[in-house]
Amino acid sequence: MKLSIAIPTYNEEKNIGFCIRAVYDWVDEIVIVDGTSTDHTVEIAKKLDTQGKIKIFIEENPPNFLINKQKAIERCRGTWILQLDADEIVSEKLKKELILAIGLNQKNNFDQSQPIAYRIPRLNHFLGSPLRKGGQYPDYCLRLYRNGVARIPGTSLHDQVQLTSQKSQVESLKSPLLHYPYPTFEDYVKKWMKYNTFEAQELAKKGVTPSLFNLILYFKVYPLLWFVKTYIRHKGFVDGFPGFVFSLFSALRYWVMYITLFEISRKKS
Numbered sequence: 273m274k275l276s277i278a279i280p281t282y283n284e285e286k287n288i289g290f291c292i293r294a295v296y297d298w299v300d301e302i303v304i305v306d307g308t309s310t311d312h313t314v315e316i317a318k319k320l321d322t323q324g325k326i327k328i329f330i331e332e333n334p335p336n337f338l339i340n341k342q343k344a345i346e347r348c349r350g351t352w353i354l355q356l357d358a359d360e361i362v363s364e365k366l367k368k369e370l371i372l373a374i375g376l377n378q379k380n381n382f383d384q385s386q387p388i389a390y391r392i393p394r395l396n397h398f399l400g401s402p403l404r405k406g407g408q409y410p411d412y413c414l415r416l417y418r419n420g421v422a423r424i425p426g427t428s429l430h431d432q433v434q435l436t437s438q439k440s441q442v443e444s445l446k447s448p449l450l451h452y453p454y455p456t457f458e459d460y461v462k463k464w465m466k467y468n469t470f471e472a473q474e475l476a477k478k479g480v481t482p483s484l485f486n487l488i489l490y491f492k493v494y495p496l497l498w499f500v501k502t503y504i505r506h507k508g509f510v511d512g513f514p515g516f517v518f519s520l521f522s523a524l525r526y527w528v529m530y531i532t533l534f535e536i537s538r539k540k541s
Contacts, residue, residue, distance in 0.1 A: 277302040283309045291358050305343045306331070308331070308332060335470055350419060352416065388417060388441060392416060394413055405515060420436075498522060499520065
């Protein structure tokens with residue numbers, strides 16, 4: 273078996289079909305770890321499995337979805353693993369690059385002169401438009417790697433794939449992975465609130481508490497610095513209204529984190 277796809281899912285009925293159709297015909301295996309979805313995610317995946325390539329495992333839905341992402345990786349049997357989210361689509365150009373990359377690495381044993389992992393640029397879409405500025409592109413992610421050489425710690429929502437050897441050769445592909453995380457603004461706000469709540473809980477675990485100093489940091493300093501960084505320095509204004517909204521709400525997340533931290537602190541006291 274050459275290539276496995278690892279996908280964690282939870283209530284992804286709007287996305288999973290597009291994700292699977294883009295890779296189904298040319299991969300060997302698709303491993304889905306579903307966090308007990310309450311919609312039709314699992315049923316859609318099963319209907320699309322016309323060749324017996326899809327393996328579905330049902331797990332709990334942890335607050336940190338990276339835990340299920342790691343479980344999907346661990347269950348892959350292919351020589352290579354392409355890690356995807358359900359709201360990501362492999363374009364035809366990227367497909368050709370992926371096949372070429374795997375074809376150049378056909379040796380059974382690791383060859384130090386050949387890459388064992390590849391970074392893939394990701395083109396994020398928001399309010400129906402691609403975000404090419406604001407620090408959102410190329411958004412390189414380590415997504416294609418040999419089985420057994422990478423893992424996700426899962427200690428934070430921001431954890432990235434880590435290679436087991438720091439000396440491993442890593443290269444970058446050119447064609448972007450298409451990312452559609454927010455079909456509607458309502459979907460964006462729901463995920464935005466979920467991530468901010470999780471971040472506030474992590475801050476509380478680290479001993480961060482409400483105070484005048486932190487109030488100034490989270491209501492003035494952090495939001496202002498972030499907005500200037502993404503909208504001005506990284507030219508988020510080039511992406512028009514979607515770029516403005518994305519930079520604005522990315523900055524305002526600090527307000528929500530602090531307010532949630534305040535609520536957590538009051539409950540403890």
